[in-house]
Amino acid sequence: MLRNISYNNPKIKNEILKMIGDTYTLFERIKMNGIGSSSLKITASSSEIQNLLDLDNNDNCCNIEIRKNGLIIRFRSLLETYGLIIPFYKLKLFKGESNVYSIYIDKYFIKVLVDKKKDHQYFKKILNIKNSN
Numbered sequence: 701m702l703r704n705i706s707y708n709n710p711k712i713k714n715e716i717l718k719m720i721g722d723t724y725t726l727f728e729r730i731k732m733n734g735i736g737s738s739s740l741k742i743t744a745s746s747s748e749i750q751n752l753l754d755l756d757n758n759d760n761c762c763n764i765e766i767r768k769n770g771l772i773i774r775f776r777s778l779l780e781t782y783g784l785i786i787p788f789y790k791l792k793l794f795k796g797e798s799n800v801y802s803i804y805i806d807k808y809f810i811k812v813l814v815d816k817k818k819d820h821q822y823f824k825k826i827l828n829i830k831n832s833n
Contacts, residue, residue, distance in 0.1 A: 702748065702808060705774070705783040719787050720770030737764040737822050740812040742775065743800055749784070749808060752777040762810065764822075766829060773803065773810060784808055788830045793823065 701719065703712050729735050742760040745753065753760045755777050762775040770787040784805070792804035801823055802811045814820055 701785045701805075703783055703785065704780055705772075706779075706781045716772070716783075716785055719785055720772065721768035723765075723767060732766075732825070735766040738816070738819060739763055740814065740819065742810055743813050744809075744811040746808045746810075749775075749782075749810060752782060762812065764826075766826060769833065771803075771826065784810065788833045791826075791830055793827060793830075795823070 701715075703716070705712060705716075724732065724735055739761045740763065742753065742762055744750075745760075753775070758776070760775070762773050765772045765774065770785065771791065773784040773786070775782055775784075786803070786805045790805045792802075794802040794804075796802055796811070799814045799820075800811050801814055802809060814823065
């Protein structure tokens with residue numbers, strides 16, 4: 701589900717809470733060694749996301765937040781922040797050639813370039829959490 705999350709809209713906030721649950725507490729975040737990724741370069745995406753990214757001339761970057769039952773992939777276009785909300789049961793994650801990870805849900809996908817070792821470990825953490833759910 702792709703949503704504009706720039707504004708404090710209670711309807712969208714409740715929709716996200718129902719799909720992927722609440723954020724982790726501070727103690728849980730410390731215990732997990734963080735729940736957010738660093739900035740990841742988007743190399744390819746589905747047409748709807750690509751249309752949003754093409755609206756401005758900035759670098760196409762995103763970051764990922766782990767929630768209790770899923771992920772939020774956040775990216776910016778113009779002055780708006782968009783979120784791709786992915787519950788774990790719909791998440792499909794693949795590692796392709798040359799350090800590119802592909803993240804799929806229904807009709808949406810995002811491919812990100814991962815260069816750093818800590819980012820590879822972050823994706824392993826996502827798979828471990830997904831498998832434990």
